[in-house]
Amino acid sequence: MDHGEEDAALDPILQGLIQAIQLIVSGDPEVYRITELSLFVSISGTLLSCIWSIPISAFLALRKVPGKRTIKGIFTALIGIPTVALGLSLYLLLSRTGPLGYFQLMYTPYAIIIGQCILVTPIIVSFTTSALESVDPDVRTLARTLGASGFQTDALVLREARWGVILAVIAAFNRAFAELGVAMMLGGNIRGVTRVLTTAIALQTSMVDIPLSLALSIILLGIVMTLSIIVSLARRR
């Protein structure tokens, strides 16, 4: 390929990038609607998962649990669950002919929220359990000798591990935010209803709408990386 041909190959990409930035800067309603919905379902799914994941982690880390190693191993293994496999399993449950079809959740944002909160549970449990276990055991002894109750001692350990827990939640959010399988299979990528960043990128790329795909990808990457950087900087403080 000579220089002229190389320039010609790069042109659509550069053009696409310029138009993508223009879409973001101009506040294109479609881009922002998709982004808002993505943030809503992923934040909701992550926070919902925290309700049981953090207590499960605390129980595993701070109590003598028979089979603890096996349980932790199972959660670690589930971190890598293929999103389409999870999506399919939940589809069978939530579809009109499934046992939970009565609730008519399929192709709504709530189905995606349910799917993502199940998806991220192993991440939060595994990382949070590790964070709690890495707190110096002498901290518990100290708390007891100062008169702390069992609950107060656990609360202190949780406080000591808070950055690890926050990182676990951020990692879980990033996984939810960037996944495609669950959102596609349970949401159906319906415009204005369940179209999130990942499903929109997949669709627009298949339609060769490069500017919109790029715009959405930049936003997706930007949010994921910004969160990670903020947490990194906050930890150093």
Place this chain on the structure above:
Amino acid sequence: MLDQINLKAHASRITSIIGINGAGKTTLLKILAGLEEKNGGSILIDSNEISASDLRTHSTMIFQKSIMIGGTVYDNVAYGLRVNNVPSQHIKEKVRYALDTVNLTNFEKRKARKLSSGEQQRVAIARALVIEREILLIDEPTANLDPANAMIIEQAIKIAARSRILILSTHNLPQAKRLSHQVIHLYNGSIIEDREAEDFFASPHDEKTRLFVDGELQ
């Protein structure tokens, strides 16, 4: 393993437990702190038998390795007061007084984990002093500290002992001689000598004690 432990300690007196490594000094202190279970015998305060869980409401322990929780010096010293539901208006005053006692005035806002080991040990002492338990147990209070820090801590120990039963373990025989009213020699888990400090060092009864004081006991 501890065996045949018959120990009496009194308020306003400092009792030192000395002995070679592995004699059981730390284990004994932890049992007295209610942090480890005993499998026989009883612990009495004013002739009343006390369970391990109740012991923790009567005693507190300072460890050889100073453990700092995350946050400021104030957070560390105030922690015991907070978990014991001391009203917040009293906490500030008590913390300030405790820090003055250990020569850490105006250290409240410093990050506890960034202090030197001597300063951290002083924070640990302030943290124990502030919750005003009847029994204070200290494991090797000045191990690995420079003489200046050691002196400040010994001063704090003397102040603490005025209103408490204070039992400490130490390898530092001059320190035991300086601070103690009563000295106990623990050997292989058993008390082999228990006397007033002056008599203990001047004319030990037990041959092993004599060898230990002379630095010859292995």
